[in-house]
Amino acid sequence: MQNRSHAVMAQRAEAADSPDDFPTPPWATRGFMEHVINDCGPFSKMSALEPACGAGHMAKVLKEYFGEVRASDAYAYGYGAVRDYLDVPYEANAVDWVITNPPFRLAEEFVQRSLMVARLGVAVLVRTVFIESSGRYRSLFENIPPTKFAQYVERVPMVRGRLDKKASTATGYAWLVWEKEKVGFPRLMWVPPCRKQLERDQDYS
Structure with missing residues (x-):
């Protein structure tokens, strides 16, 4: 019998050479823009980089907000440049923001590079x-330390290699944000219920 406990279901172990491709539902990226860094705009005058873009599900949403969006990934998904973010780095201060759902095992390295x-x-x-x-x-x-820790109150279902509107998950997700011009203790935030308002049918087509 399958063990369906939350502790087991929340695990997501990936091999060292795995692309770790778990696309972010577009509504979740919109929730981030609308509720977590909404006080950091105007984004239409800013640039952003998504260095683990996969098939572009997050980068496409970022283009709804930012004036310029660059996208790359270490693997070829048919969207963005093929470029290993940690092996072929971008120049310092290349963009205003780096926003990404990095491979979990490399997230710390992604943060250090992105700063x-x-x-x-x-x-x-x-x-x-x-x-x-x-x-x-x-x-x-x-x-x-990050300046913001923003926890989703709704579950953000992520499925290996594809978007699935009907997927479910026992894993909790949050955004860690470093605002380079701010100092002080991290601010605890929540991404409020927003899937119903921010999800679009065309996101899954």
């Missing part, structure tokens, strides 16, 4: 458990 690439801010979508780990605390959060 050099972005002029204004960095945002990563991660499993909520990412904030755990004494090692990650010592290497990242202790010295470079």
